[in-house]
Amino acid sequence: MEKNIFQRIIDREIPATIEYEDDEIIAIRDIAPSAPIHVLIIPKRAITSINSTDESDVETIGRVFLVARDLAKSFGISESGYRVVTNINSDGGQTVPHLHFHLLGGQPLGRMNSTHASGHGTGSPYRGTLREAGILILCAIGLAIGFNMMNSKSISWVKKEYDKVTATSNDLNKYLTSPANSPSTTTPSTPTTPNTAVPVESEDSKKTDPATTAAAKPAPVQEKPSFVAEPGVVKEITYDQFSRLMASAPYYLIDARGAEKYAEGHIGNATNFYGAEAQARIPDMLANVPRDRVILIYCDGGECELSHHVADVLKQFGYGPIFIFTGGWAEWKTKH
Numbered sequence: 001m002e003k004n005i006f007q008r009i010i011d012r013e014i015p016a017t018i019e020y021e022d023d024e025i026i027a028i029r030d031i032a033p034s035a036p037i038h039v040l041i042i043p044k045r046a047i048t049s050i051n052s053t054d055e056s057d058v059e060t061i062g063r064v065f066l067v068a069r070d071l072a073k074s075f076g077i078s079e080s081g082y083r084v085v086t087n088i089n090s091d092g093g094q095t096v097p098h099l100h101f102h103l104l105g106g107q108p109l110g111r112m113n114s115t116h117a118s119g120h121g122t123g124s125p126y127r128g129t130l131r132e133a134g135i136l137i138l139c140a141i142g143l144a145i146g147f148n149m150m151n152s153k154s155i156s157w158v159k160k161e162y163d164k165v166t167a168t169s170n171d172l173n174k175y176l177t178s179p180a181n182s183p184s185t186t187t188p189s190t191p192t193t194p195n196t197a198v199p200v201e202s203e204d205s206k207k208t209d210p211a212t213t214a215a216a217k218p219a220p221v222q223e224k225p226s227f228v229a230e231p232g233v234v235k236e237i238t239y240d241q242f243s244r245l246m247a248s249a250p251y252y253l254i255d256a257r258g259a260e261k262y263a264e265g266h267i268g269n270a271t272n273f274y275g276a277e278a279q280a281r282i283p284d285m286l287a288n289v290p291r292d293r294v295i296l297i298y299c300d301g302g303e304c305e306l307s308h309h310v311a312d313v314l315k316q317f318g319y320g321p322i323f324i325f326t327g328g329w330a331e332w333k334t335k336h
């Protein structure tokens, strides 16, 4: 049976911001917080929900509330107030089938509204209607948020600002076999001699349409240049720099666009890791992205930040150097 996301966090297969941990309980920051403080307190035992608890869980669940109390204190919300809730099955809004408790606070959370509120006996004939209209608006907003979260092309609520550093020739030269012989006009289709590009083939890349990628097929491996890892280094590169790295550096190429665009055409032997799903694809990336290669990433070009999303995740796991080809697919297409 496939592990749920919390089990994978408990087993350290994917990262999380851990606020508390002991042998039985782990508390992590919610990845999509509903309040300024939103922590998930998760019993480590594989319990699906309150429905599957038994006598042996009484102590652990009791301790969940003590952990909530202590976390609330450490976040300074004990006095202002907070909420501890658990969702059960679909009507309860449970999305992860592993028992967990939401600790929410840091702002007024409002009352727990009844979905059966009708205004009967309130004294005002309009009050019920207004309340229902409010509920409808909230439902519509909830649906829109839910749709946005589930949509693979979702809009992020907070736009992350990335440090954008431009690579210099020196940043690149150490990875090029013969930098002096690699003119800036070199393209992957006309590699310098000897060509030492060492791309790593992926399963995805083998499905590539030859018509769209023939120009970028790397030449056979002749010699592997030495590779010096630079963990966490992310720099932006131009088309010429990208072309030089592809021609004579050991590289691993990532297309950070969505799967549909990737299927329509992509550069050379690129592997597709969609930037908007970078967090969810961490296990996949860790299993496939080599550490002894320069990582090259591109997306659409222009304002596209999907490459940075992927770079951000790889950076967290000590990959580097990572070079982002800012011109991306748009520029590549105009030149091939």
Ligand code: AMP
Residues within 6 Å of the ligand: 005, 016, 028, 029, 030, 031, 032, 033, 040, 086, 087, 093, 094, 095, 096, 097
């Ligand atoms: P529920 O809807 O009650 O099952 O709550 C599941 C919660 O888990 C949601 O609030 C999600 O935002 C949160 N969540 C899902 N994946 C992760 C993750 N990888 N790290 C932290 N929180 C997550």
